[in-house]
Amino acid sequence: MEFTIQQIAAMLGGQIKGNGQAKINMLAKIQDAKPGQIAFLSNPKYEQYIYSTQASAVIVKKDFSPKKELETTLILVDDPYSSFTALLEEYHKMISFQKVGVEEPCYIGSGSTCGSNVYRGAFSYIGSNVKIGDNVKIHPNTFVGDNCVIGNNTILHAGAKLYADSKVGSNCVIHAGSVVGSDGFGFAPQPDGTYKTIPQLGNVILEDNVVIGANTVIDCATLFGDSTIIRKGVKLDNLIQIAHNVEIGKNTVMAAQSGVSGSTKVGENCIIAGQVGIAGHLVIANKTGIGAQAGISKSVEEEGEKIMGSPAYDVKDYYKSYAVFKKLPELNQRLRELEEKVHAYKANGQSH
Amino acid sequence: MEFTIQQIAAMLGGQIKGNGQAKINMLAKIQDAKPGQIAFLSNPKYEQYIYSTQASAVIVKKDFSPKKELETTLILVDDPYSSFTALLEEYHKMISFQKVGVEEPCYIGSGSTCGSNVYRGAFSYIGSNVKIGDNVKIHPNTFVGDNCVIGNNTILHAGAKLYADSKVGSNCVIHAGSVVGSDGFGFAPQPDGTYKTIPQLGNVILEDNVVIGANTVIDCATLFGDSTIIRKGVKLDNLIQIAHNVEIGKNTVMAAQSGVSGSTKVGENCIIAGQVGIAGHLVIANKTGIGAQAGISKSVEEEGEKIMGSPAYDVKDYYKSYAVFKKLPELNQRLRELEEKVHAYKANGQSH
């Protein structure tokens, strides 16, 4: 990024006080900023820094009146914090999508097509009959199997791997090392104690606006024509396991190291904390909240439940039980004393 | 795959009713099938679909007599479901092993040898003195370190990584992103609070018919000549951790995100659920069943035990305790009331 302060002020609909010609190439905090950088001042507590900042420009509230002379250029806006956030997002989008073109060597199979402004990093592998949309960024060392489809504006980070036949929507981000479409864990026990592999012939569908964290794994569905489905807007953190034939509902978020077993259907807008395990063949209602390290062994039928524990149940009840659990040795002792008392009393009673 | 119906019927030992010349390139469910695909009818509930299916062929029971006219060709067999499953397996084997030859660029070091019908994908790396058997499929972006040995019919999916000296048997599948042979976690504490790395000089052995899920990690053994060993027929799911010097016995299956700590020996034909943790230096008897999220802190000596909890013990006893755990606040309350009663009673008694 390299803009003049004038260009940035125009973007933000702000007014300039000072030299609008200086160039900005980075955003920073007001106390850390260096020349060429832009900062913001929103909280009056930080006002002191504006008099010593090295930032080339500072975004301030329209009515800000400096108490001392300023070296930096001001951009006057209604809401400095949200203007700065808008700049951050703009900047992030720019750096996310700035790479374009083909670095050699890279590989693309026959019948595959790419839209405009695609980046294909060195050592990226694209199989045959793959369809890649516009602005897709395929970073180095990634693997896209035969017949995959990738929608517009989707980013595959270094070393992401899509097995053949995976479908990825638009505006998705798949982080480094993630695997989409590996075989489901299906093995049929044989009379001699060995296992026979059940062929895994389905695929994975990621709808639009899905984010997949680093080193997460999503298995394909077992049967032909079936799919493991990650619905629109789902955000999965790092090191998550999604088994075969799972469906994760719209806008559900899952924190790191959680896992969902085969054929379970997780609802929409659920919030699932880290290291949670969900058993197979369950249905989890919309808006379910699941606490960290919970183990879900049965379906959740009511919307909006908050659960915890292994096996999990109502989070408040879990904490109440756990509070008593911590006092169990004491409780055991009280029970013993009471037994003795009652025993002694009865003995006394009987000795009358 | 592209076969005529006649060829498929011959494979299945079935009889054709209709046009045997049509070509089949895919399998599908009867209700979803398209021209060029083959389906089956086993459950009478689905009979309705055979009259409208677009499948070019349907596998049916020998004695099936249609109630209406049919557009599709029939293949008559004894057991349609198992015939279809056999076709699925055949199809799966074909697509798994169809890639042959060398995609450029790829790398192979000096002294390495490959058997017949090997596939080496683009950007795959094979070090020096590696021995690769027949029909081995090395997908793109994989890494095979120096001195590795890989048996016949083994598949390494994209981005799998074998450190130097790993030995992999025949008919194994290693899924994308898995790591075999990384350093064991061995560090010796020093008086100044730092840790010194203990050199990890052993290797990993995977015997025949082993399946390793995606992004799973298996560390090498610590000492020279020692090995971390995954025995014949073991199936490991995704994101599993196998530490240094572990041995996993024949035909044991482990679900996703479980971990086994250093030097533990897991028996044969165990069934280990997801997110289980097994401590180091233990021995787990054959046929042990371990429930999800269990933490195993001591050896399991008796065959066939089923355990659960953290630390784990008998699964039925665990569930009985957990049922009371959920009522602990109530139990605590009952105890308090009883204490009060006894106290009051004693007081009354003493007031006589």
Place this chain on the structure above:
Amino acid sequence: MEFTIQQIAAMLGGQIKGNGQAKINMLAKIQDAKPGQIAFLSNPKYEQYIYSTQASAVIVKKDFSPKKELETTLILVDDPYSSFTALLEEYHKMISFQKVGVEEPCYIGSGSTCGSNVYRGAFSYIGSNVKIGDNVKIHPNTFVGDNCVIGNNTILHAGAKLYADSKVGSNCVIHAGSVVGSDGFGFAPQPDGTYKTIPQLGNVILEDNVVIGANTVIDCATLFGDSTIIRKGVKLDNLIQIAHNVEIGKNTVMAAQSGVSGSTKVGENCIIAGQVGIAGHLVIANKTGIGAQAGISKSVEEEGEKIMGSPAYDVKDYYKSYAVFKKLPELNQRLRELEEKVHAYKANGQSH
């Protein structure tokens, strides 16, 4: 490695008894050793093996006097075990650092520099403006993003991935498949139930002597200029999750599959077992010990605490409670009996 026995004896400050000209290329246990290998004898229990060993040389205590004739050459030292360990370390260092030079094809962007004795494996990718120190070993299929800095003697194993702007110190080891610098899991809920991605603009800093296990993930910090920091001497095992803005203190060790949530600060010299989860925004005191599968939901303020459970508290207290937990059905029964007794007694009492 290929040394004469004489050279090794000189290294160890030992004296030779026998032929010092034979060449050694490997270390082994005395009972397994083959010609060309060197072993040691420390424990008298193993003395029997020295008379039949095929080792070309055996390191023994200065005062060792053989009871039979020996075929092998002896190296006499003060402490055979520590001499052997020193050799092991030397050997390990040699094989770790023996690769030098550039294997083609590999990729390096503009403005990037490499020190001396660097290894860049085939299909390794180094972005632009990267600074790589001396003796750095970049194994095949790794990815180093733009502007990264890597200190001297650091090893990146196959398929490791550093996002742009990561800083790695000297003498670090990053194992295969690990990801450094992926986006933190930051999403702002919107009124319509969707989530907006919060741009992640910080980076990751690994200080010197850090070891990162295979397939571990470390997210970058959220804000510009902020860093997720792994301090000097930290050792992280495989499949660990370190979230955005976390700091792990000097010489802390974490076992496999543990996770630390956003903005938590873990102290120095902590010992954290496997599958532990630590919530966000906490401070964990120095020298805290955390038991396997513990869930840490609040800060640990006192140094040297040992905790366990989910939520975690004092490990001894946890085990005491857990002991009673296992007897809960029995405890419940005792309470019920006592209730009946008291009820009956009262009834009797009232019937007086």
